[in-house]
Amino acid sequence: MKISLNWLKDYVDLDGIDIKKLWYRFTMSAAEVEEIEFMGQDIQNVVVGKVLSVVPHPESKKLKIAQVDSGDGILQVVCGAPNVTEGISVPLAKIGGSVKKLPKLEKVKLAGVESSGMLCSAQELGISDDHSGLLILDGNHTPGTDIKSIIDIDDVIVEIDNKSLTNRPDLWGHYGIAREIAAICSRELKPMQLDSLEAAKDKPKLDITVEDTEKCLRYSGLKIDGIKKLETSINMKVRLFYCGMRSISPLVDLTNYLMLEMGQPMHAFDSSQVESGIVVRSTKEAIAFKTLDGSERMLPEDVLLICNKEKPVAIAGIMGGENSEIHGKTTSILLESAAFEGSSTRKSSTRIGLRTEASSRYEKMLDPNMTVTAIQRFVKLLKDMQPDVQFTSALTDIYCSKLEPIDITITKPYIDRYIGNTLDMEKIVDILRSLDFKVDVDNDTLNIKVPTFRATKDITMKVDIIEEITRVYGYDNIQPQTLDIALKPLQYNEERLTDHKIKELLSERFGASEVNSYIWYDNAFNSKAGIKTDGQVKILNPQSQDSNTLRDSMVPGMLAFAEKNEKAYDDFSLFEIGSVFKAASPKDKCEQHKNICVLAASKIKSEGELFYDLKGMITFISKAIKNTRLDFAPCTSGYNWVHPLKSVDVSHNGNLMGYITVVHPLIKRNIGKKLNVAVMEINRDALQAINSKVAKYREPSKFPEVVLDYSFLVDNGITFDKLKEDISAYKSELLNGFEFVTIYTGKGLPEGKKSMTFRFVIGSNEKTLSSDDISTFAKSFIDYMGAMGYSLR
Structure with missing residues (x-):
């Protein structure tokens, strides 16, 4: 701003x-x-020049030769402006002077004719972007008068x-x-000059109806007739331009000027378009509406409109309609000054895709008590332009939701304790009153009435009063002091620590990359990929209809990431810990919890390898965090990306925690035909709720251990749990432990078989194992596995 x-x-x-x-x-x-x-600062030696005569340039059709009274002599100036005529007063840059973006002026010859100065447009003075012709000065100005004494160029x-x-x-x-x-x-604030509107007191009231009293807090209107040809003053135009707005027409300039001066947007309707009255209501269905900028916009349901009895004439708080625009023949206006609810204005502006100077102010929650004051100020400025305008209505004011000042009581010891310094009561009161707070002092107690322009969303409690005092007093003036407070140990958030540990394991041990996604479904991608979702939690004001449902699973978002990375990488894994939302129906209560979602994708590994990679991840995580093992059973999930055969439910003590699955072929082919994909989705809250088992420790052997890897051919129908159970049944004094390494289902295996590799650690507490000891263990174990139906690969 x-x-x-x-x-x-x-x-x-x-x-x-x-x-x-x-x-x-x-x-x-x-x-x-x-x-x-x-x-x-770059406008120097520019004065009022009066054009005495104008003749055509003998060598140019566009140029003219003007004789100009500069106040201290007659100058010949060659000028190409189309509006240079005899008798006008214009800005004249003299020799040695300067204008915007040009060096100091010198005598020059233009098409063979000497020119001793420059007649200027508003753009060349830097006070407008209009360069269509010379800036013609109104009034009788003495030639040679410094232009800056007439126009507020310096600012x-x-x-x-x-x-x-x-x-x-x-x-x-x-x-x-x-x-x-x-x-x-510590200076005095001068009062704003207002019109009393006394002349409108006995006039008939306007027909104004506010139907949506939640979105429209107050609506004030006044009808003004007898408007003749107005002219915006040059200094008002300069102020508007310097503050980022261009001059349009006198009445529009006045409303814009008031908005920049008071922060209160206003709108002036051509009375002929709202003769039947004003109705403030919200749309019940989508409608087309052409705004002042000439664009036809589709207004969705529940957007607040200003209407006459027949049709909309403005989008409340955002922009007027083309059908009610003020034009050069307008002689009567209905002046609107209103207060609209901030969040509804912001939502409507976002949904329509139209943000204006007015909407950016309304969405900050303006003070409704300012609407009438703004009308009084507008009328004062209008009468400065044309004193004989007439009121044809009384001020009509519909105040739907009255905003009252807030009362706050605070004591001086309370203020001193928070600030850490002792301020004089007189200083505190002076500061608050300078900000238009009303203050009554009773001994050490201050009874404060907060003005409504600070009560909409700013000052609500005692600490806000302390902030007002300290910021105006000056933070630099407060001497820092050590606070005398009791120190308490930090309470760690266990869920946050669990998240951090899981992320650390997934990224550092398993090499997965963390991603971050939105908490709503991308309906466009889901439709393209053939993904069906059952999310019941709808967003009331979505950015688009493609993102109007909160997710109840993180997998669709992960599959979208897989599609984006499929062409760049042959092998990758991604993970995210994020929120999901579940409800039985859109009307039921929503439940939110966090899930851990991991995706493994590869053009190198098989689906089976990816599946067991994910199974190994969650097995390791549960062991590292909770020192417990999880249970796996045939999957019962109904999501259409779950493979009917290559999937398992993950649970603990009968409590379902999530699932691991190879992505269904119908979904996978829409992501990448050559890419194998498996996903895992685990309820983080359920994992967090597991009681950790106490770790048991044993004294390590003084003698070195031996690591042996064995790959066994296993029937495809044998589950991991069955194989692990059979291995665990083998007893040997040398066996210190074993763990799963990998699975292979590719070429070179007998039909109906898969290869599963385990790592075995053997050792003795009494001696270093000899080669005979290792061979004896190996033979015994391989024979045992053979008897169980598992042959060494």
Whole structure:
């Protein structure tokens, strides 16, 4: 947001204040200043020039030769502007002077004719982007008068970061900024000049109906007739331009000027378009509507509109309609000044895809008590342009939801304790009153009434009052002191620690890459991939209809990542720990919990290898975190990406925790025909709820152990648990333990067989094993496995 220093000086005396220090203090106490720009410094030696005569240039069809009274002589100036005519007064840059983006002027010859100066457009003075012709000055100005004494070209424009004003709707206009600066600098805030509207008192009221009283907090209107040909003053145009807006027409300029001055958006309707009355209501179905910018927009359901009795004429708080636009022949207007609920304005603006200066202010939750004041200010400025305008209605004010000041009681010891310094009561009261807080003092107690322009979303409790005092007093003026507080040990969040440990294991031990996805389904991708979901939790205001359902599984999102990485990598694994949402129906209560989702994909490994990789991951994780083993059984999940045969449920003591599956072929072919994919989805909360088993330790042998890897041919129908159970049944004093290594199902195996590799650790507490001891163990174990039906590969 851009702020004009000249504008601020209308309301607060800044004489004797260093400008750069002022805005440093403003940054430290109110909002961040991003840039300070000194305007008009490059405009030098430009005066009022009166064109005495104009003749065609003998050598050019476009150029003309003008004789110009410069105040200290007659100058010959060659000019190409189409509107240069005898008798007009225009800005004249004299020799040695300068204008925007041009070096100092010198005498030159243009097409053989000498030119001693330059007649200027508004763009060349840097006060407009209009370069269609010369800037013709209104009124009788003496030739030679410095142009800066007529036009406020010299100014300081300050750009304030909008994000730092999010919770300060009162600072979205020059008057609010002036109030803040007056408090910071201990200067008086001058009152705003308003019209009393006394002449409208006995007029008939307007026909205004507010149907949606939740979205429209207040609606004030006034009808004004007798408007003749108005003209926006040059200095108002300059202020608008410097603050980022262009001059359009006098009535529109006034509404924009008021918005930049007070922060209150307004709208002026051509009365002929709203003669039947005003109805404020929300759309019940999607409709087409053409806005002032000439664009036809599709307005969805539940968007607040301003309507006449027959049709919409504006999108409330966002933009007016083309059908109610003010034009050059408008002589009667209905002036609207309203307050709309902030969140509904923001949602409507987002859904329509139209964000304006007005909507950016309304969404900050403006003070409803400002609407009438804004009308009084508008009328005052309008009467400055044309004193004889007439009111044809009374001020009509529909106040649906009245906002009252907030009362806060606070004691001085409480303030001193929080600040850490002792401030005089008089200083505290002065600061609060300078910000328009009403303060009554009773001994050490302050009874404070918060003004409504600070009560919409900013000041609500005692600590907010302390912040107001300290920021205006100056944080730099407070001496830092060590706080006398009791130290308590940090309480660790066990779930966060579990998440961190799981991520560490998946990334460091298993080489998986962490991804982050949205918590809603991408319906477009799911449809393309053939994925069917059953999410029941709907988003009321989605960014698009393709993302209107909260996920009840993380797998579709993981498969989308797999599709994106399929062409870049032949082998990869991804994981995420994120939230899922479940409900029996859209009307039932939503339950949220976290899942662990891991995807393994490869063009090298088989589906079986990927499946057992995931099984090994969760087995290791459960052992490392909870020192327990999990159970695996045929999968019962109904998701359509689950393979009917190559899948298992994961549980613990009968409690289902999730599943592991090879992705169904119908889904896999839509992701990558050559890519094998397996996924695992585990309920993190269920894993967290498992009681950890106490680890049992044994004294390690003083003698070295021997590691042996054996691969056995196993029937495809034999499960991992069955094989593990059979191996565990083998007893030997030398066997210290074993673990699963890998599975192979590729070429070179007998039909109906798979190869499963286990690692065995053998050793003795009494001696170093000899080769005979190792051979004896190996023969005994292989014979045992053979008797169980497992042959060594």
